[in-house]
Each structure stands twice: as structure tokens, then as C-alpha cells.
Amino acid sequence: MKKRAIGGLDLPAIGYGAMVLSPGVYGDIDDERGASALRAALDAGAVHVDTSDAYGVDGHNERLVGRVIKGRGDEVVVATKFGLAVPQGEPARAHPVGLAFRELRVNAEPRLVRRYAERSLRNLGVDAVDLYYLHYVDPGVPVEETVGAMGELVKDGLVRHLGVSNVTAEQLRRAHAEHPVAAVQTEWSLWRPIDPALLRAARELGVGVVAWSPLGAGFLTGTVGGLGEDDFRRHAPRFAPENLAANNDRYAPIRALADQLGLTPAQLALAWLLHQDEHVVAIPGSRSPAHIAENAEAAGVTLHPDTLAKLDEALARFEVMGGTIL
Template sequence: MKVRALGNQGLVVSELGLGCMGMSEFYGATDETESIATIHRALELGINFLDTADMYGPYTNEQLVGKAIRDRRDKVVLATKFGIVRSEDRGFRGVNGSPEYVRSSCEASLERLGVEVIDLYYLHRVDPKVPIEETVGAMAELVQAGKVRFIGLSEAAPQTLRRAQRVHPISALQSEYSLWSRDVEDEILPTLRELGIGFVPYSPLGRGFLSGSITSPDDFAPDDYRRQSPRFQGENFTKNLQLVEKVRELATQKGVQPSQLALAWILAQGEDLVPIPGTKRVAYLEENVAATEIVLAPEELASIEAIAPRGAASGQRYADMSGVNR
């Protein structure tokens, strides 16, 4: 497994990370034993970049990741997030970027994870009620206190990134990016490259759609988040399925899986990108890792561009887009 740098502050991680969210929530039934086995297998295969957040579960995903890495902390670059406030009954209460909440969230995450320092600490969503300078200032204090090594933002707009960068170096931005979510290419990616900030694409497989394994909305469990996602509903689902079929055709020509083609495409977009496909199963993890060996020729990249240009997906990323890119 090759490595890539995120930002200019010294953060170096495996070129592919592992998103752990689905191990605890949002994508149907969970299995802690299989999830921990998946994390351990990822480390064996050279993935050292694990991504979690306090709101996954809520709270239980950090505990699971902490349990999985307890005896192998030195092999892990650990990323977690704060800022999305949830209740114990799994409801959403909003966003909080206040300095007090920054500090209390960090202490709680350190305890749940069972670690002394968080390698990469993200603001999960920008709080419109709190100046970004105040939030990042409090995060910078955590760095100075030795509780956090590097800091990042998630779903932040270009101007927010610029303001944050003036307070403390931002090592990474995490936002959605895949063959069917390419809006970051317009302004966000150029801004990141201008400022020297790394990019961590989440949902690089389009929440599993680009794997080619989803053929009907009925494939989802009743509590699966995707049942409420605009791109997985009605006419949008049908149109997006046609896009996936085109990806599948190219993948077949290449002799790889659709998911592997989609990941290889992301990896080819720049050395400053580190995608974090999520999975809770060893088999899918191994399939994803194999994508790092795929080399796409210029003509193959052109073919992918032809079938999945910007705006190719039907429907918005979220039912409510007000919380992203702000």
C-alpha cells in the first residue's frame, strides 16, 4: 500500500482509508465481530487510516474502533469528528461549533476511543451560528495541548476554508466525491490545492450504488438511511441505475468490478486525495484494496468522463442540502 500526504504539516496516510460509519449505523444490520475483523484485515493489508465520528451510533462507533485498535494503536492514523449533535434516541439536534463544545467533544472522543491523542480531528459540519475562527481557534488549542495532531473540516465552502486556514493550518477537508458527486471540482478542489490542504473523499462509491450490487430500493433494510436519500428514490433511482450500468460495462471491459473502477478513478484524480470507502465486511474491503493496483490509461479515463461527466447523477446528495458546503 502506497502512502499519500494530507496537507503540508506532516500527516501521511495510506492511499486508501477505511470509513467505519456503517459498522454501527445507517446501512442496515451491524455485526461487531465482523466489523472488528474488517478493521484488523485493513491494517494487515496496509490501510492505516481509519475514519469515525462521535455521531455514528451515536457514540458507539468510536467505542468499536477503539476496541479494535487497542492493541495496535501504533499502526493507526485515527480520524474522528465532532459538531453534529444527536440525542440518545438517535435523533438529530443540529450543529454545534462553539469552543466549549469543541473541548468537551474532544475529551469524550478520547475516552471512547481509549487513546491519548487523535491524529486528525474534523469539524463534521460548519456551525453557521459560530464564526469559523472561533471553532478552529479552539481546535488549535487542542493541538497545542497535545490532544490532537492535525485538524480538518468537513463539507466546508471555499471562503470558510480560507478563513479557517488563517487561524491554523488545515490538513484535510472531507467532503463527498465520486463519479456521481463531482461538484467539488468546480471551486473546492482548486481552493484546496491553492491552500495546500489535502482532500478526503467520503462515499467514493456513491453510498454503495457504484458497486453495482444495488438493483432495487427493496435491496435496503427498513432502517437503511438510503431509503430517504433522493438519489435512491423513484425516477432518480432508475436514471442512476442506468449510469451504474455504463460503469459496469467499462469495468467488464477492464476485467475489474464496478466498485474498483470507481475507486481507481478517484485515486487517479491527484496524489492529494485519499478516499475512505466504508465497509463492514472483509470481502468488500479486499475488493476495494485491489483497486489500488489498477492503472487507468488516458483513453480509459476519457471513456469514464464520457459516461459520468459532472452532474450525471439524478437527484440531490441529501434531502436537505443546507448543512453542506457552507
């Protein structure tokens, strides 16, 4: 698969978001099916695997990733995140999100950073994490203080590159001033534009962009209908039945354009994203080996300027009902 320069890393244009491999995201899943999906991603060239210590219960996602990549570590770039799986007995501060049923609880105090990292290293079964992110900024801790402690991990060889996730442009600049940041992770897709100020800061600083939810939590595949009881999207306003129906209607012209081009809606969405900047990569998540292979093929799609113009025109009329995913 084509590679892209992200900070000091060469990452495949299409990576793999492993969050979907744990129960409680898109419904139940067992480890055998999850492992098969991840192996399919690696075989398709999506060797940038993104996880977090907060995905699943008690580090489940990291541990599953660790089992699958064992023996394949040289070909895999492992990224993980910290700050949400707060150790027992430690305080946590509220970080509001756009889900109707919860708020995030964060602790990114510098004194805990090494403890988080060592736990992830054990879960993943690796000597060093290739890309280590602050998952969300702790509202009670200046971001540069957390990043300063992360920099010590680089110095000691536990982490190779640093990233920050879900930050503002100003927070990215402060973090990068404390220690070089390779990547900023943010939601970005056809139905969720990136903050222009954040993109501008990333470009100025030489920080790559890793787009999470590049398929709009599955919406941009054009296949989302009824959602199971244990599917977290049931609590996201844009997936409420009335909003989902309206969004599907408004997205119809883009689905039609994909069909005209001989692409799936997911491939068009991913190809569009890759055309927005040469230093952006996407990390779609899927449990289906066929869909994983389909997503990976989007890395080789070249869109004509006329097609991009048509997409821009369609997006200008595409008002999303409901808020962000998180």
C-alpha cells in the same frame, strides 16, 4: 499500500470509513461483525480509519474502533469528527441536509471543543487524535472561531492535525488562516463531483482532500437493489426506487467499462478518484472483508489516459437523478 501526502500526514490511498460499523446506516450489525470488518481493513493496509462521535448511539462507533485498534495504535491513523453529538442540555442549531427524514443539529461553539475532544479520547482509548475534524460548520459560529479552539488542542497535545469537513472554499480559507488545516473532507465520487472552487482552494493551501462516500453510498458498486427498513439510504432522494432504477440504467456504460478492464465497478470508481489529484485519498466503508480487500486493491490500479477519457465521456452523459447523500 501506497501512501499519499495529506497535509502533514502520510495516508494510505484507500482508507476506511467506519460509519458503516454502527446500526442504522446500512441496516443492523453486531459488534462482532463490525470488529471483523475493521480488522480486515487494517490487515489490507487501510490503516486510515475515519469515525465520528456522532456515528451510532452514545459514541458507539468510536468505542468499537477503540477496542479494535487497541495494541495496534502505532500502525493506525485515527480520524474523528465533532459537532453533531451535542452534549445534553446544550443548544443546537439546524443544518439542513438532503435526507427526507431529518436535519442535522450542530453546536461547534469554542467553549465545547475541548469537551468534545476529551470525550472522543475516552471513547477511542488513545492519548491523542491523529486527525480531528469539525464535522459540519455551525451556522451560528464563524468557522475560524471553532478552528481557533481546535488549535488549542494541538498546542496541548490532544490532537496532532486539524481537518474540516463539508465546508465551502471560502470557509476552508478562513479556517486555514486561523490554524493550518491538514485535510478537508468532502463527498466526491463518479456521481458527485467535488466543488471546483474547493479543490482549487485545497491545492493553493496545501490541504489534502479526503473523499467520503467515494462509492456513492454503495451505488457505484453496481450491487444496490432493495433497501432494508433501517437503511438510511431509503431517505436519500437518489435512492428512491424510481431514481435508483434510472441511475442504474445510466451507469451501465461505466459498469461495462469496468468489466472490459477486468475490474469491479467499485475498483474502477476508486481508481478514477485517485487519478483526479495526487493529494486525494478515499475512505470507502464496507462490512464485507472480501469487498474491503477488493477496495484496497484499487490503490494499485493505473488507468490509461484513454480510459480516463472514456470515463469523462460517460460521465458527461450521466445525469444523476436525486440530490446529494447528505
